[in-house]
Amino acid sequence: MASRTPDNVPPKRRRGRPPRDPNASEARQRLVRSGLIHLTERGYSSVGIDEILAHADVPKGGFYHYFSGKEQFGLALIEAYHAYFIEMLDSALADTSMSPLSRLKAFTRNAEAGMARHEFRRGCLIGNLGQEMAALPEVFRARLVEIFQDWQERTASCLRSARDSGEIDPRQAPDALAAFFWIGWEGAVLRAKLERHGQPLRLFADTFFNLVQAPKE
């Protein structure tokens, strides 16, 4: 494809404080948005930059203005997804109007609703890339591991509150339970995409909450 200049990008103003160079910044945003749509659906290996450019309506020259190539673009998508995701996770886990375990349950329901909005076609970018790791630039690996670790720590903090308030069995270690939850939840997202249905997410969440709850007797 011939290189075009970034000023081919159609200017579209959006909400919020205007950036210094609104067209340029918006082109980058459109690229990231398009990348997230394509990669959460089909992963990294089977998506070409040209598809992302076409969907984002950004010429190739515009892409290379922001990213040195697919690898650096992939890393930018990882950061953008992580930022979006912790906002979703924290908004559920910070809702003190609910009990700690109910907050984590609310996260699972929100995530299920999010997948349902796209007919269970789009999964978790971090899980997708983790599964594809053998075919990806090696530099992705450490960052993906760190991000799972980050999500686990936020979840462990919630589970510690659940243990302290007597919601979960006090013999369970919150850190191990949080790691267990994330390992399994990514498996559930995978199955939900495969089956194009929310049932695996629901089954995993319900069984998890059922198993960790403090004994009623």
Added chain:
Amino acid sequence: MASRTPDNVPPKRRRGRPPRDPNASEARQRLVRSGLIHLTERGYSSVGIDEILAHADVPKGGFYHYFSGKEQFGLALIEAYHAYFIEMLDSALADTSMSPLSRLKAFTRNAEAGMARHEFRRGCLIGNLGQEMAALPEVFRARLVEIFQDWQERTASCLRSARDSGEIDPRQAPDALAAFFWIGWEGAVLRAKLERHGQPLRLFADTFFNLVQAPKE
């Protein structure tokens, strides 16, 4: 690549009853073996037929003698992996020298040892393909779902025995637990590949067995 004839395949006799056309049959076996190695490591989308042919030392004409294309080859790999896998699963679950829950635990340890032998580079073919489903021939989907269902049923049968012998909490439904186990176990295989380490498998298994056990009091 130019088409070559299957009789370029170097004849290698193997153990067991010789098939009617040993060279031809062995070429197919080598293709399947090579396909399993490549696809358990890197998935379907990022592996080309040429790599598989080169590794299997089979010419392209030989490939098309057995398979109409990558899609039919993929389906054959799914069946070969499923057959290999249920043998491994059943050999653990049928070992009545151990308690039912110990049999499932033995499966998880065997699977971990299997991944360790390949430095956690190769995952589960069914899980890999499930994750890639959006980029795969649609005909794969139903078969992948059926195969998970099959593994779950074998596991549910083991968990029913565990419940009947008082090993697991009688309030837990074996079918739901088996589905939960497989959803989570595939997540654990994904993480083990990402981290190149058995710890996620161990953590998932230990926490699962810990959570489902009948209360000691």
